[in-house]
Amino acid sequence: MPASQATLAVSTVIFALRPDERSDLKALWLPLVRRTREPFLDYWALPGGWLPADEEMSAAAARTLHETTGLIPKYLEQLYTFGAIDRSPGQRVVSVVYWALVQSDEAELATVGDNVRWFRADDLPPLAFDHNRIVEYALWRLRTKLEYSRIAHAFLGDTFTLTQLREVNEAVLGRPLDPANFRRAVEASGTLVDTGERVAGTRHRPPRLYRFSDPEPLQNPAAGLGTLGSRAPASPTSAPSQAPHRSIE
Incomplete structure (x- = not known):
C-alpha cells in the first residue's frame, strides 16, 4: 500500500x-x-x-x-x-x-x-x-x-416516571439534581405527556407514567453530528485493530 x-x-x-x-x-x-x-x-x-x-x-x-x-x-x-x-x-x-x-x-x-x-x-x-x-x-x-434534544429517550422505555428521567439526566451530567426543581423544569418544558397510567405493583401512591410528546427517532445511523465546537475536547487520534476481538482505530 x-x-x-x-x-x-x-x-x-x-x-x-x-x-x-x-x-x-x-x-x-x-x-x-x-x-x-x-x-x-x-x-x-x-x-x-x-x-x-x-x-x-x-x-x-x-x-x-x-x-x-x-x-x-x-x-x-x-x-x-x-x-x-x-x-x-x-x-x-x-x-x-x-x-x-x-x-x-x-x-x-x-x-x-x-x-x-x-x-x-x-x-x-x-x-x-x-x-x-x-x-x-x-x-x-x-x-x-x-x-437541547430528547436523547434521554434512548435510555428509557416508551413510558417512564419522572424519577427515571431524572436518573438519566443525573448519570449523563455526572451530578445529582434536586427532584423538585427537576420536576418543575420538565413540566414547564412541555415536552412530556402524562399517559394517565401509573406504575403497577408499588406500595403507597404509585408514580405516574409519562412519555415524550414528540420523541425523536432513536435509530439514525447515517446522521453526522457536525464539526467540533469551541468547547469540545481536542480531536482524538487513534489506530486500527486487527484482533479477533476488534477494537476501533
Missing part, C-alpha cells in the same frame, strides 16, 4: 445506564475489548474494525459492534471522523466513529468475559491508541445534546 494511502475503519462508543456501586446514583458505562496483538497488546479499546469496500459505514459499525459485544442498539449515530496523521503506528488510519445508547435491560444481554468488559465511562484505564480522547469527546457530545 502506498505510504500516502489511508486505511478506513469504523468504531463505536456504547453508553448504557447501569447501577453505580460507589453511590446511590446510576452511572454511564461502556463495554471495551481487550487487544490480543500489538500494538497495545492487552490494552482495552473501543469495539470496531476495518471498513470493507462493499459495506456501508453504519452497517459495518452495527455489525462489528454485534460481533464483539452481542449488542444491537436502537440508537446508533455517527459521532465524528478521527484522522490525525500519527494516530496509528506505521500507517495512516482514518476512523469513522459511531456512538450507541442502550437501555439497562439491553446492556445485560451484552457478551462479557476475559476480552470484553464494562467500565464506568468517567473512570477508564489508559486505553489503546487515543481512545480515551474519543470517549471524552463522546461524553461531551452526549451532555451537550442532552441540553
Whole structure:
C-alpha cells in the first residue's frame, strides 16, 4: 500500500445506564475489548474494525459492534471522523466513529468475559491508541445534546416516571439534581405527556407514567453530528485493530 494511502475503519462508543456501586446514583458505562496483538497488546479499546469496500459505514459499525459485544442498539449515530496523521503506528488510519445508547435491560444481554468488559465511562484505564480522547469527546457530545434534544429517550422505555428521567439526566451530567426543581423544569418544558397510567405493583401512591410528546427517532445511523465546537475536547487520534476481538482505530 502506498505510504500516502489511508486505511478506513469504523468504531463505536456504547453508553448504557447501569447501577453505580460507589453511590446511590446510576452511572454511564461502556463495554471495551481487550487487544490480543500489538500494538497495545492487552490494552482495552473501543469495539470496531476495518471498513470493507462493499459495506456501508453504519452497517459495518452495527455489525462489528454485534460481533464483539452481542449488542444491537436502537440508537446508533455517527459521532465524528478521527484522522490525525500519527494516530496509528506505521500507517495512516482514518476512523469513522459511531456512538450507541442502550437501555439497562439491553446492556445485560451484552457478551462479557476475559476480552470484553464494562467500565464506568468517567473512570477508564489508559486505553489503546487515543481512545480515551474519543470517549471524552463522546461524553461531551452526549451532555451537550442532552441540553437541547430528547436523547434521554434512548435510555428509557416508551413510558417512564419522572424519577427515571431524572436518573438519566443525573448519570449523563455526572451530578445529582434536586427532584423538585427537576420536576418543575420538565413540566414547564412541555415536552412530556402524562399517559394517565401509573406504575403497577408499588406500595403507597404509585408514580405516574409519562412519555415524550414528540420523541425523536432513536435509530439514525447515517446522521453526522457536525464539526467540533469551541468547547469540545481536542480531536482524538487513534489506530486500527486487527484482533479477533476488534477494537476501533
